[in-house]
Amino acid sequence: MANIIGAVTTSHIPAIANAMANKQEDTPYWKPFFDGYPPVRKWLNEKQPDVIVLFYNDHGLEFFIDKKPTFAIGVADEYHNSDEGWGIATIPPVTGESELSWHIANSLVEDGFDMTICQEMKVDHGLTVPLSLMWPGNNYGHVKVIPVCINCEQHPMPQPWRCFELGKAIGKAIESYDEDITVAIFGTGGLSHQLDGERAGIINREFDIECMDKLVSDPESLTKYSNLDLVKIGGAQTVELNMWIAMRGALRGKVTELHRNYHAPISNTGSGVLLLEHEMPSK
Ligand code: DHB
Ligand code: FE
Secondary structure (H helix, E strand, O other): OOEEEEEEEEOOOHHHHHHHHOOOOOOOOOHHHHOOOHHHHHHHHHHOOOEEEEEEOOOOOOOOOOOOOOEEEEOOOEEEOOOOOOOOOOOOOEEOOHHHHHHHHHHHHHOOOOOEEEOOOEOOHHHHHHHHHHOHHHOOOOOEEEEEEEOOOOOOOOOHHHHHHHHHHHHHHHHOOOOOOEEEEEEEOOOOEOOOOOOOOOOOHHHHHHHHHHHHHOHHHHOOOOHHHHHHHHOHHHHHHHHHHHHHHOOOOOEEEEEEEEEEEEOOEEEEEEEEEEOOOOO
C-alpha cells in the first residue's frame, strides 16, 4: 500500500523564485528565510518520496475569477507553469502521476467531494515556487507531483473545517492505493498576508506562530475559524492557511515536528516552514 511518510508546509511567495534566480539567498534580507530550508531538503533527499501530493491555490493562471472550482485535482502526466505576471523565470515542467491521481479523484468523489478533475492544468507559483525551493536548480523532475487546488481567491471559498476533511479523505485515498510507494504531503501558501486594499501589508506574527503550534498538536482548533475570521485576524490572503489545514488532515495519530522556521516579512507575508512526521500504519 502507499504510505504517507511526512509533510511539509511552506510559503509560495513569487519573490522567492526571483531571489533564487538572482542568487540573493545569502543577502541580509533573504538569509533568515532561506536558512529555514536545508533541513527540509535534507529530509526529502534522505526519504526520496515517490510522490508529492501538493495543496496549493491557483491565483488566476488556470482558474480566473470567472470559473472557480472549489476543489480541483490534476490527473495529468505533466504540468506546465507560465508566468502569471510575477516575472518568474521559465522553469522545467512538473512530472505528474496520473494513475494515483485518478485513484484519489475516484475515492474523493465517492466520499462526497465533488472535485473538478483536470486532465490538463497550468500550475502557478503556488505549486512551482515550493518545488524550486525544495530542489534547488529546479531539479524536481524526478518527483511525481499531484496538484490539489483549493479556492482561496473568490468567495464563496471552502471553510477551514471542509479543507481539513478534504485532507482526511485524501489521506484515506492514498492509504488505500495498492502500490508500494511513499508519499509526502505539501501545504503551500499562508501565513498572514494581504496584498491589496486598505489593509495591504498587514501581518499578524502572534497568530502565525499560534497557527504553526496548533497545526502540530491541535489542528481541530484551527477548523473552528471561519474564512472571515482569518481575513479579520491576518488579512485577506490568510485564507491560504487552508492549504496547511488540508495537509494536516492527511496525517494521522501522533504528529512530530522535526523542524520549523518563521520569518516575517518576506515580501508582504509571514512566512513559515514546517516539517512533520506522523504515526505510520503498521503493515
Ligand atoms: C505574495 C504572497 C502570496 O501568497 C502570493 O500568492 C503572491 C505574493 C507576497 O507576499 O508578495
Ligand atoms: Fe498566494
